[in-house]
Amino acid sequence: xxxxxxxxxxxxxxxxxxxxxxxxxxxxxxxxxxxxxxxxxxxxxxxxxxxxxxxxxxxxxxxxxxxxxxxxxxxxxxxxxxxxxxxxxxxxxxxxxxxxxxxxxxxxxxxxxxxxxxxxxxxxxxxxxxxxxxxxxxxxxxxxxxxxxxxxxxxxxxxxxxxxxxxxxxxxxxxxxxxxxxxxxxxxxxxxxxxxxxxxxxxxxxxxxxxxxxxxxxxxxxxxxxxxxxxxxxxxxxxxxxxxxxxxxxxxxxxxxxxxxxxxxxxxxxxxxxxxxxxxxxxxxxxxxxxxxxxxxxxxxxxxxxxxxxxxxxxxxxxxxxxxxxxxxxxxxxxxxxxxxxxxxxxxxxxxxxxxxxxxxxxxxxxxxxxxxxxxxxxxxxxxxxxxxxxxxxxxxxxxxxxxxxxxxxxxxxxxxxxxxxxxxxxxxxxxxxxxxxxxxxxxxxxxxxxxxxxxxxxxxxxxxxxxxxxxxxxxxxxxxxxxxxxxxxxxxxxxxxxxxxxxxxxxxxxxxxxxxxxxx
Amino acid sequence: xxxxxxxxxxxxxxxxxxxxxxxxxxxxxxxxxxxxxxxxxxxxxxxxxxxxxxxxxxxxxxxxxxxxxxxxxxxxxxxxxxxxxxxxxxxxxxxxxxxxxxxxxxxxxxxxxxxxxxxxxxxxxxxxxxxxxxxxxxxxxxxxxxxxxxxxxxxxxxxxxxxxxxxxxx
Numbered sequence: 079x080x081x082x083x084x085x086x087x088x089x090x091x092x093x094x095x096x097x098x099x100x101x102x103x104x105x106x107x108x109x110x111x112x113x114x115x116x117x118x119x120x121x122x123x124x125x126x127x128x129x130x131x132x133x134x135x136x137x138x139x140x141x142x143x144x145x146x147x148x149x150x151x152x153x154x155x156x157x158x159x160x161x162x163x164x165x166x167x168x169x170x171x172x173x174x175x176x177x178x179x180x181x182x183x184x185x186x187x188x189x190x191x192x193x194x195x196x197x198x199x200x201x202x203x204x205x206x207x208x209x210x211x212x213x214x215x216x217x218x219x220x221x222x223x224x225x226x227x228x229x230x231x232x233x234x235x236x237x238x239x240x241x242x243x244x245x246x247x248x249x250x251x252x253x254x255x256x257x258x259x260x261x262x263x264x265x266x267x268x269x270x271x272x273x274x275x276x277x278x279x280x281x282x283x284x285x286x287x288x289x290x291x292x293x294x295x296x297x298x299x300x301x302x303x304x305x306x307x308x309x310x311x312x313x314x315x316x317x318x319x320x321x322x323x324x325x326x327x328x329x330x331x332x333x334x335x336x337x338x339x340x341x342x343x344x345x346x347x348x349x350x351x352x353x354x355x356x357x358x359x360x361x362x363x364x365x366x367x368x369x370x371x372x373x374x375x376x377x378x379x380x381x382x383x384x385x386x387x388x389x390x391x392x393x394x395x396x397x398x399x400x401x402x403x404x405x406x407x408x409x410x411x412x413x414x415x416x417x418x419x420x421x422x423x424x425x426x427x428x429x430x431x432x433x434x435x436x437x438x439x440x441x442x443x444x445x446x447x448x449x450x451x452x453x454x455x456x457x458x459x460x461x462x463x464x465x466x467x468x469x470x471x472x473x474x475x476x477x478x479x480x481x482x483x484x485x486x487x488x489x490x491x492x493x494x495x496x497x498x499x500x501x502x503x504x505x506x507x508x509x510x511x512x513x514x515x516x517x518x519x520x521x522x523x524x525x526x527x528x529x530x531x532x533x534x535x536x537x538x539x540x541x542x543x544x545x546x547x548x549x550x551x552x553x554x555x556x557x558x559x560x561x562x563x564x565x566x567x568x569x570x571x572x573x574x575x576x577x578x579x580x581x582x583x584x585x586x587x588x589x590x591x592x593x594x595x596x597x598x599x
Numbered sequence: 600x601x602x603x604x605x606x607x608x609x610x611x612x613x614x615x616x617x618x619x620x621x622x623x624x625x626x627x628x629x630x631x632x633x634x635x636x637x638x639x640x641x642x643x644x645x646x647x648x649x650x651x652x653x654x655x656x657x658x659x660x661x662x663x664x665x666x667x668x669x670x671x672x673x674x675x676x677x678x679x680x681x682x683x684x685x686x687x688x689x690x691x692x693x694x695x696x697x698x699x700x701x702x703x704x705x706x707x708x709x710x711x712x713x714x715x716x717x718x719x720x721x722x723x724x725x726x727x728x729x730x731x732x733x734x735x736x737x738x739x740x741x742x743x744x745x746x747x748x749x750x751x752x753x754x755x756x757x758x759x760x761x762x763x764x765x766x767x768x769x
Contacts, residue, residue: 443645443658494672499644499658506674538674546650549634551669552604552613553627554648554657555678557638558667560600560615560625563682 082302084403087111087162087186091155092126094166095145096457097473098378099126102164105394114158116151118144120465125457132158139467145169148176152183162186162401164394168469171377174199188401189355190300190376197351198374204351208371211350213343216362216370218285220245229266232284233259239287242269246277255287286370290523291362293317294329294369296344297385299396300354301406308341309389310416312358312381315522316511318434323504323527324423324511325381327388328416330482330520331363337415340369347371355400356382356393362524380474381422383455387478388416419485422476423493425456427464429502438466442500447492451478451485464501472503482520486512510536605679606669700769703740705731705759712737713755721747728766729753742768 089112092099099115103126106113114132117124120139127133134154137144148170155163163180165171165188174195180187189195198204208215217236222245223229233240233256242265244252254269256262266282274280292315300306313329314322332340344359351374358379360372382393391409399407428434444460456473458464464472477492479485490512493505511517514536516526530536602613611629618626618635627634637649641656648655655671662668666679712730716722727739728748742748750767753759 499660499670546653547673549629549632550655550657550671551606551678552611552629553634553636554659554669555604555667555680556602556613556615556627557625558659559602559680559682
């Protein structure tokens with residue numbers, strides 16, 4: 079093996095925004111590396127800019143004119159003397175072309191090689207590579223089934239239930255589930271005529287149908303010396319329209335033996351493409367414990383903190399060391415399983431009661447939860463404007479405790495301390511989930527959240543105390559109205575205010591706020 | 600002060616008055632329930648309400664002209680407040696000092712019962728101008744400031760919609 083050059087990284091350009099830019103910045107500062115961030119026009123006063131050592135404008139609000147300007151970003155890195163670029167997640171993080179630009183410019187791309195990104199970026203190519211490497215993939219194939227005999231042979235090989243899919247279909251259209259051999263003949267004919275009618279092409283292919291699977295993914299880390307290790311799994315089954323909402327580690331469904339086998343599969347998958355740095359292999363986990371490779375995310379994941387909390391490993395700092403050419407340290411060899419339990423909820427600026435409509439605006443009041451076992455990764459502060467231009471995720475709330483039940487109790491406690499006013503957030507969804515018996519018992523699958531939302535099963539818990547709990551909003555509004563009326567009837571210094579000021583502490587801060595142009599006016 | 604408050608599907612008559620039962624005290628009556636409330640502002644828009652010792656942190660901010668956005672531990676949403684007496688005040692908020700002219704509008708759909716003054720009449724702050732019946736309650740609409748009632752738009756018996764002009768005070 080060729081000697082891997084060690085290269086000390088002294089300054090990193092963070093090619094991202096929001097909470098992940100802040101997360102990377104924190105990791106850098108703790109190891110004494112200078113941080114530079116880019117920002118679009120509306121992000122001039124974003125938290126990353128305020129915390130960074132250096133900050134440079136990169137363009138107007140639209141991403142393609144700012145955070146996606148790969149050439150301009152690499153050029154900037156050269157101009158400011160940055161040794162490396164951290165792409166975060168999203169934006170340029172999984173674009174092999176950008177990783178190549180960095181390499182050609184002599185800038186370290188903190189992530190895998192462009193070749194590894196390319197190999198994993200193609201569904202067809204990565205599936206072929208995974209099969210060759212002995213990584214389990216969803217059984218079946220894209221080859222059209224010319225007649226019923228071929229379909230029967232395929233179904234026997236795959237095992238029921240199976241799914242017939244229209245070759246020209248997509249987005250869930252032209253799919254037909256077949257529970258057993260008895261239904262195959264009629265379903266096969268129906269699927270072909272449906273496909274012909276819908277897509278003008280009657281070819282169909284077959285895949286195994288996995289009943290209510292979980293989404294379980296394995297965090298891997300590889301160094302530049304060919305070593306890849308697994309850091310265990312994350313359970314990410316709670317998704318709304320394929321968007322992860324809650325993640326946890328470990329998975330309630332994964333035994334130590336399954337963890338070992340899934341970890342080995344993930345390491346095989348990563349090694350097959352010469353993977354280095356942090357990456358994640360996503361699997362479908364069936365109820366019988368069989369698992370199937372879906373894809374590999376060739377970057378740091380949004381939900382990486384739950385792995386950090388149960389392994390004690392700072393993944394951002396590990397990424398830096400790997401990028402510098404260091405071999406994986408002893409903490410990776412020492413990993414033998416998760417310690418305790420971590421849960422993350424993604425706080426989106428969306429209204430869960432208005433079909434998750436985006437809720438941009440100014441954060442008027444913000445109080446993060448605190449105390450034992452609570453971590454907040456956020457990109458905003460009180461006064462921040464939530465822009466319509468970017469992802470609506472404003473923060474991640476992550477808790478750690480000795481076991482799952484304690485972690486969920488801690489999450490409930492933390493959510494009770496959280497205060498966000500001015501925008502609506504998905505907090506009520508999490509409160510409703512915490513009251514849901516299936517979530518509480520760890521009985522999860524990837525369709526569960528959408529099913530429960532569609533059925534209206536997730537309702538925010540109400541105050542057990544009848545009367546006062548229900549009357550509280552009325553009481554609060556009545557008092558607010560009463561005080562405003564007294565205030566405006568005579569003005570802040572007028573006789574009415576004087577008459578009531580002796581004990582009117584409701585109004586005191588309100589008046590002060592009003593005079594400063596605060597939220598009451 | 601009597602208020603009509605709507606929240607969710609509920610509509611309640613709510614009475615509020617200052618009370619000496621507690622520091623920062625109010626008495627709030629909703630239906631047959633009487634609450635002794637100790638209310639303190641932690642900061643603008645964020646309040647601690649003690650209801651007979653039980654503490655609730657509540658965020659309240661204006662939500663349009665006649666509603667508040669209220670957030671409690673168990674959810675958040677708009678709470679509409681209709682108040683005959685302070686509606687005048689709300690309409691003139693910000694207009695302090697100097698000569699004021701205002702068009703008083705109906706704060707809710709209802710029916711004008713009685714006129715208490717005539718066009719051109721001089722009135723003083725707090726003087727009743729007309730009586731509006733709405734939500735089965737008769738509400739006296741009063742002058743927010745000293746001035747002259749230059750125009751009365753509504754006549755006794757006339758039905759008015761929310762936002763219809765009632766009179767001009769100059």
